[in-house]
Amino acid sequence: MNLSKATALITGANRGIGRHIASQLVTRGAKVYATARRPEAVNIYGVEVLPLDITDPDAVADAAKKADDVNLLVNNAGVRGPSSLGDIDDVRAAMDVNFWGTLSMVRAFAPVLARNGGGAILNVASSASWFAFHGGSAPGPSEAAVWRMSDELRRELAGQRTLVTSVHLGAAGTTTTSGSDAPEMAPADVAHAALDGIEADAFEVVIDDFTVMVRASLRRSPRW
Numbered sequence: 001m002n003l004s005k006a007t008a009l010i011t012g013a014n015r016g017i018g019r020h021i022a023s024q025l026v027t028r029g030a031k032v033y034a035t036a037r038r039p040e041a042v043n044i045y046g047v048e049v050l051p052l053d054i055t056d057p058d059a060v061a062d063a064a065k066k067a068d069d070v071n072l073l074v075n076n077a078g079v080r081g082p083s084s085l086g087d088i089d090d091v092r093a094a095m096d097v098n099f100w101g102t103l104s105m106v107r108a109f110a111p112v113l114a115r116n117g118g119g120a121i122l123n124v125a126s127s128a129s130w131f132a133f134h135g136g137s138a139p140g141p142s143e144a145a146v147w148r149m150s151d152e153l154r155r156e157l158a159g160q161r162t163l164v165t166s167v168h169l170g171a172a173g174t175t176t177t178s179g180s181d182a183p184e185m186a187p188a189d190v191a192h193a194a195l196d197g198i199e200a201d202a203f204e205v206v207i208d209d210f211t212v213m214v215r216a217s218l219r220r221s222p223r224w
Contacts, residue, residue: 001072001120001163001198004029009063009070011054011105012077014041017124020191021074022047028195033067036077054101064108071119072198073109075102075146078124098142099149106153110162118161120198123150125168154203167194169207 008025012018013034019042022034026046034042035052042049052063054077079097102123113119125143150166157164169190190207197205 001201003072003195003199006030006072006119007033007067007069007116008072008074009033009035009050009067009109010074010076011035011052011101013044013047014038017187017190017194018074018076019044020188021076021122021194024188024191024195025072030072031069033063033070035063054105055096057104060104060108064112068112069116070109070112071116072122073105073113073119074122074124075105076122076124077101095142095145099145102146103149106149110157110160113157113162114160118157118163120163120165121150121153121157122194122198123164123166124194125150125166150204163198163201163203165194165197165202165205167197167205167207 003025006025008022008030010018010022010025010032013022014036018036019034022032022042023044025032026044032044032047033050034044034047035050036042037051037053039049039051050063050066051059053059054075077097079094106121109121113121123146125146147166147168150164154164167190169185185208193207194205
């Protein structure tokens with residue numbers, strides 16, 4: 001995908017990876033809608049700011065209506081969570097945002113992308129798609145669901161020429177794997193690699209050596 005001609009919408013663009021993806025897209029020549037639950041927290045030169053809570057169906061529908069020229073959807077918004085045996089409301093919140101919120105965005109914007117030539121969807125996940133770490137297991141099932149959903153969507157949206165790419169990394173500041181043993185990466189570096197993956201039409205972007213190791217571990221028996 002040629003990002004210099006892209007019109008992108010990024011969720012969770014007020015900080016971390018999302019903020020860097022938005023600012024780097026501007027640098028690469030794209031038109032950018034930067035969204036957040038608190039739009040006043042978005043401070044990025046050259047973007048159009050929209051309020052968006054991806055767990056609110058009306059807000060998602062409104063964003064799809066306002067940003068009807070989008071051909072790149074970046075699903076970056078996500079939350080960390082407790083152990084799966086922690087407060088059940090916190091566990092549900094991880095699934096509501098990371099999986100259901102992402103799916104809601106895809107469902108709303110797939111027709112927009114189709115009208116604009118197909119474009120691409122970038123789903124930002126982590127190594128938690130494949131790896132359980134102590135003290136934060138609730139996001140894992142939701143991230144695994146995002147990975148699996150990305151595979152399914154890639155097939156379902158192929159007919160409208162929409163590329164679906166999932167991004168996975170060990171840890172980067174505000175990502176769901178913070179607190180794990182993974183070496184932490186600079187969010188700017190993650191954003192750069194993710195956007196390079198979109199430009200290369202990659203199906204999956206595995207950012208760092210830790211996540212490469214985790215990905216390869218799926219071939220082994222899950223013994224501790």
